[in-house]
Amino acid sequence: MADQLQEILDVPREFLREGIQFISKSQKPDRREFLKISQAVGVGFLIMGAVGYVVKLIHIPLNNVLVGGA
Incomplete structure (x- = not known):
């Protein structure tokens, strides 16, 4: 019983x-690295937004045709 409690x-x-070990070894990114990460995230947002827009653009007329113009 004591062994199980010790394991828990x-x-x-x-x-x-x-x-704590991970936090002590990690460091803040420098300005160049931060800008590069920010640009990558921004491009990702733009791409995902464009994909979502295209899917929605195709889905609305297709849904109207399938449902019957409701």
Whole structure:
């Protein structure tokens, strides 16, 4: 019983230890890296928005034809 309790208590301790280790090794991106990431995210938003717009543009008339112009 004590071994099972010890195993249950070890999981949060190990998670916390690994989290602290990760935070201590991570660093803030510099300006150039931040701009590059921001540009990549912006391009991704634009592409996903364009894909969504095209799908919606095709879906509305297609839905009207299939449903019967309601």
